[in-house]
Amino acid sequence: MSDPTRRGAYSEAGVDIDAQDEALAEVKDLARGTFTPGVLTEIGGFGGLFRPDLRGMDEPVLVASADGVGTKLMVARKARRYDTVGEDLVNHCVNDILVQGARPLFFMDYVGAGVLEPDAVVELVRGVARGCRGNGCALLGGETAEMPGFYQPEDYELVGFIVGMVDRPRLLDGSRVVPGDLLLGLPSSGLHTNGYSLARRILFEHSGLGVDDLLPAPDGGDPGPEITVGEELLKVHRSYLDAVGPLLDEPALHGLAHITGGGLTDNLPRTLAEGTAAEIDPTTWTVPPVFRLLQQRGAVDPEEMFRVFNLGIGMVLVVEADGGLEILERLERQGHGPRIIGRVIEGRRQVVYQPGCEAAF
Amino acid sequence: MSDPTRRGAYSEAGVDIDAQDEALAEVKDLARGTFTPGVLTEIGGFGGLFRPDLRGMDEPVLVASADGVGTKLMVARKARRYDTVGEDLVNHCVNDILVQGARPLFFMDYVGAGVLEPDAVVELVRGVARGCRGNGCALLGGETAEMPGFYQPEDYELVGFIVGMVDRPRLLDGSRVVPGDLLLGLPSSGLHTNGYSLARRILFEHSGLGVDDLLPAPDGGDPGPEITVGEELLKVHRSYLDAVGPLLDEPALHGLAHITGGGLTDNLPRTLAEGTAAEIDPTTWTVPPVFRLLQQRGAVDPEEMFRVFNLGIGMVLVVEADGGLEILERLERQGHGPRIIGRVIEGRRQVVYQPGCEAAF
Numbered sequence: 001m002s003d004p005t006r007r008g009a010y011s012e013a014g015v016d017i018d019a020q021d022e023a024l025a026e027v028k029d030l031a032r033g034t035f036t037p038g039v040l041t042e043i044g045g046f047g048g049l050f051r052p053d054l055r056g057m058d059e060p061v062l063v064a065s066a067d068g069v070g071t072k073l074m075v076a077r078k079a080r081r082y083d084t085v086g087e088d089l090v091n092h093c094v095n096d097i098l099v100q101g102a103r104p105l106f107f108m109d110y111v112g113a114g115v116l117e118p119d120a121v122v123e124l125v126r127g128v129a130r131g132c133r134g135n136g137c138a139l140l141g142g143e144t145a146e147m148p149g150f151y152q153p154e155d156y157e158l159v160g161f162i163v164g165m166v167d168r169p170r171l172l173d174g175s176r177v178v179p180g181d182l183l184l185g186l187p188s189s190g191l192h193t194n195g196y197s198l199a200r201r202i203l204f205e206h207s208g209l210g211v212d213d214l215l216p217a218p219d220g221g222d223p224g225p226e227i228t229v230g231e232e233l234l235k236v237h238r239s240y241l242d243a244v245g246p247l248l249d250e251p252a253l254h255g256l257a258h259i260t261g262g263g264l265t266d267n268l269p270r271t272l273a274e275g276t277a278a279e280i281d282p283t284t285w286t287v288p289p290v291f292r293l294l295q296q297r298g299a300v301d302p303e304e305m306f307r308v309f310n311l312g313i314g315m316v317l318v319v320e321a322d323g324g325l326e327i328l329e330r331l332e333r334q335g336h337g338p339r340i341i342g343r344v345i346e347g348r349r350q351v352v353y354q355p356g357c358e359a360a361f
Numbered sequence: 362m363s364d365p366t367r368r369g370a371y372s373e374a375g376v377d378i379d380a381q382d383e384a385l386a387e388v389k390d391l392a393r394g395t396f397t398p399g400v401l402t403e404i405g406g407f408g409g410l411f412r413p414d415l416r417g418m419d420e421p422v423l424v425a426s427a428d429g430v431g432t433k434l435m436v437a438r439k440a441r442r443y444d445t446v447g448e449d450l451v452n453h454c455v456n457d458i459l460v461q462g463a464r465p466l467f468f469m470d471y472v473g474a475g476v477l478e479p480d481a482v483v484e485l486v487r488g489v490a491r492g493c494r495g496n497g498c499a500l501l502g503g504e505t506a507e508m509p510g511f512y513q514p515e516d517y518e519l520v521g522f523i524v525g526m527v528d529r530p531r532l533l534d535g536s537r538v539v540p541g542d543l544l545l546g547l548p549s550s551g552l553h554t555n556g557y558s559l560a561r562r563i564l565f566e567h568s569g570l571g572v573d574d575l576l577p578a579p580d581g582g583d584p585g586p587e588i589t590v591g592e593e594l595l596k597v598h599r600s601y602l603d604a605v606g607p608l609l610d611e612p613a614l615h616g617l618a619h620i621t622g623g624g625l626t627d628n629l630p631r632t633l634a635e636g637t638a639a640e641i642d643p644t645t646w647t648v649p650p651v652f653r654l655l656q657q658r659g660a661v662d663p664e665e666m667f668r669v670f671n672l673g674i675g676m677v678l679v680v681e682a683d684g685g686l687e688i689l690e691r692l693e694r695q696g697h698g699p700r701i702i703g704r705v706i707e708g709r710r711q712v713v714y715q716p717g718c719e720a721a722f
Contacts, residue, residue: 040422046619046631047426047458051529054421061401062423065408066469066522068506097408108427110471110520143520145429148558150516157511159471159504161427161522168412197509258407270407 023118027144030122030129034139038105048140050106052165059168063102065093066161071196072233077154078204079211079230082120085158086127087134091239092193092260093162094135095315098241099256099271101172101248102164104137110159111144114151124158135241137162174318176254177273181344182324185285186243187337188314190235194261195294195308202298203229217289218296224289232290240315243336252323259310266307268316269349277347282360284341288312295361302357311360318344384479388505391483391490395500399466409501411467413526420529424463426454427522432557433594438515439565440572440591443481446519447488448495452600453554453621454523455496456676459602460617460632462533462609463525465498471520472505475512485519496602498523535679537615538634542705543685546646547604548698549675551596555622556655556670563659564590578650579657585650593651601676604697613684620671627668630710632679638708643721645702649673656722663718672721679705 035041040049054060069085069092076085086109094104109128111121121144132139151157166172191199203209209216211230217223240258247253255271268278291311294300305311317338319327331338345352353359396402401410415421430446430453437446447470455465470489472482482505493500512518527533552560564570568577572591578584601619608614616632618625629639652672655661666672678699680688692699706713714720 046460047424047463047523047525049461049532050423050425051420052423054415059412060415062411062413062466062524063408064411064467064469064501064522064524066471066502066504068471068473068504068508070506071508071511073508074511099407100410102408105423106425108425108522110427110429112429112518112520140425141427143427143429145431146558147429147432147434150432150435150513150518152511152513155511157473157518159473159520161425161469162408163423163425163524164408171410197507 019118020116023122026122027125030125031139034129034132034137036136036138039138039140048106048108050138050140052105057167061166061168061171063097063100063164063166064162065096066159067093067096068157068159069193071200072193073156073158074200075196075211075230075233079234081230081234082123082156083127084234084236086124087131088193088237089158089160090128090131090135090137091237093160094137094239094241095258097162097164098244099172099258100166101170102166103245104135104162104164106138106140106163107132108140108161109142111142112147112151112157113155114148114153116144116146120156124156128160135239170248172256174255174271174273177271177276177318177344179276179344179346180321181254181318182321182340183278183280183342183344184317184319184324184328184331184338185313185341186240186315188259188310188312189238190232190288190290192237192260192310192314194310198298198308199233199294202294207297215290216293218292221292222286222289238314243331243334244315244317247327250327252320252327253317254320255318257316259314259316263307263309263311264313265351268351271318272344272349274349275346276344277349278342278351279345280342280351280353282353282357285312285339287360292361302361306353306357313341316341380479381477384483387483388486391486392500395490395493395498397497397499400499400501409467409469411499411501413466418528422527422529422532424458424461424525424527425523426457427520428454428457429518429520430554432561433554434517434519435561436557436572436591436594440595442591442595443484443517444488445595445597447485448492449554449598450519450521451489451492451496451498452598454521455498455600455602456619458523458525459605460533460619461527462531463527464606465496465523465525467499467501467524468493469501469522470503472503473508473512473518474516475509475514477505477507481517485517489521496600531609533617535616535632535634538632538637538679538705540637540705540707541682542615542679543682543701544639544641544703544705545678545680545685545689545692545699546674546702547601547676549620549671549673550599551593551651553598553621553671553675559659559669560594560655563655568658576651577654579653582653583647583650599675604692604695605676605678608688611688613681613688614678615681616679618677620675620677624668624670624672625674625677626712629677629712633705633710635710636707637705638710639703639712640706641703641712641714643714643718646673646700648721653722663722667714667718674702677702
């Protein structure tokens with residue numbers, strides 16, 4: 001049962017019904033605020049209805065992705081800050097379908113908790129709605145499930161599901177990638193939504209830090225601006241739709257990779273054609289202080305760092321050697337801070353680091 | 362990150378990687394076993410790709426729904442039986458979009474756990490895959506998230522998302538419902554996926570029963586067949602696609618309601634046109650023993666019973682008075698066990714019980 005005007009599981013709720021009705025009304029308003037022309041709002045019902053605009057499409061392909069926020073949720077709870085993880089979730093999902101050439105149509109969320117604290121639910125959905133608006137993606141519906149005894153107090157599970165569309169001839173599947181192509185990296189805002197189990201272990205357990213403590217500077221290099229541990233860890237996962245969306249029809253764009261769990265090492269190969277590999281020069285960008293701190297405090301092997309964290313690169317564009325430079329300039333002009341971080345070589349769909357992963361730290 | 366050939370969050374796993382790789386391979390095979398012609402399998406990548414068949418459609422409308430299994434999951438854990446809740450989830454979602462006239466295209470799942478026990482994950486996905494195959498719905502992808510400390514040992518969260526399609530002229534939105542229409546009820550298999558928090562409280566806490574105990578017979582009336590509490594509570598949520606799907610193009614079919622959380626009382630109005638109401642005669646079907654037991658053991662108010670449980674009716678068809686009888690006969694011939702449980706009258710989109718809710722018990 002999931003449409004913008006009705007969410008499930010309240011019927012069995014153990015908490016204040018009036019507060020819930022209020023929250024429910026607010027959640028509805030938040031969802032309505034994201035509606036795009038494709039949403040058939042006049043019709044309520046059991047499912048959410050969306051009419052895709054198929055004009056000018058030869059062969060519409062739906063691209064769908066499901067994701068969670070992982071243990072970044074536990075940082076949100078520690079910081080008692082529930083309005084950002086929803087935006088993380090939407091942006092993560094948007095990036096996941098963007099790399100195949102798809103633009104988002106609609107999003108659905110699921111919120112699970114032991115006891116639904118109405119204010120927290122509203123904050124969670126507020127973040128989801130903000131993320132949807134920012135990406136022109138309709139929050140078509142959602143489910144809110146109260147499961148007494150299943151979740152710990154103040155813990156909220158947040159899961160998202162996105163559906164986008166791409167015309168098949170424009171599908172990005174790596175087949176256009178050839179040796180000689182350039183790899184352009186776009187900066188991440190922070191950890192995005194990956195590596196939190198390890199980061200939490202290192203910062204909270206091993207280093208005994210709290211969310212309100214100042215993030216210590218790593219030894220050597222730029223200490224970065226003053227920021228608390230909570231602020232750093234809750235930085236919102238960046239959406240690359242505004243940067244990359246306008247480039248999707250450019251013949252010079254050969255591939256895209258969203259750098260999430262698995263880092264550059266595991267995600268880049270997913271956009272490489274057979275017979276190609278990616279050569280990355282880790283000295284072409286400065287790994288942000290938080291990652292250097294995590295590497296030092298956790299004594300994490302540099303190769304492992306490249307598998308668990310994005311290390312400052314959240315999206316990689318594979319572009320044609322010549323035409324790609326124009327894309328680079330465009331991204332620079334628009335302030336997206338692109339960097340040439342490597343190139344495509346012949347190989348077996350793997351990533352080669354020259355000179356070595358340790359050079360990044 | 363969610364496509365059939367890759368699932369997230371394993372990178373940070375704290376458990377046996379080989380066992381996980383094996384499980385992952387099995388999960389992939391299970392997903393592939395559900396693929397329909399619309400799935401673009403040759404392409405891996407970040408999102409799942411589906412090409413809808415738009416032939417013969419005037420105005421394709423996507424219908425999407427998100428749902429969980431709720432605390433039925435806690436019964437599954439008690440019974441150490443993880444392979445059925447996935448089927449519950451798919452069937453629930455299929456029914457939710459079916460009532461708007463949509464047939465399923467694809468499904469995505471999310472499995473969350475503190476520690477992913479590979480065998481349990483495989484069992485959960487096995488159930489999801491079985492449900493997808495049974496409904497001709499592709500399991501297009503999923504996410505498996507390990508969140509240490511977030512979930513209790515052996516607890517698994519299971520969330521599903523479905524996308525279906527309907528041609529707009531065939532959309533069921535209740536607008537065709539008129540006074541005089543008949544209400545046909547189709548039997549549920551049991552509690553389906555609603556009322557579990559209350560049912561668990563009554564059976565496990567108040568009555569001190571265990572999943573392996575025989576379900577006691579209610580006082581008076583048919584005691585029903587011998588069955589354990591666990592078997593009864595884990596009966597699979599029925600999909601009504603096979604019964605109702607062939608009727609979606611019948612002009613005599615005016616509306617459909619999936620009886621989930623909220624029962625007949627809250628779900629029927631969602632398929633009623635303005636100016637109409639539903640008059641239900643609770644004596645026209647026999648409420649199954651498990652519901653009568655719950656009502657007696659929990660001393661639950663009969664009106665509440667109609668709000669929390671389906672009471673043996675999982676799907677309601679609103680059909681034209683004359684043409685509807687032919688539909689009734691068809692459903693009978695096919696062994697779907699339909700029953701005329703009431704009719705549409707003039708009113709304010711509410712449900713009226715004649716004679717009274719208590720007549721059901």
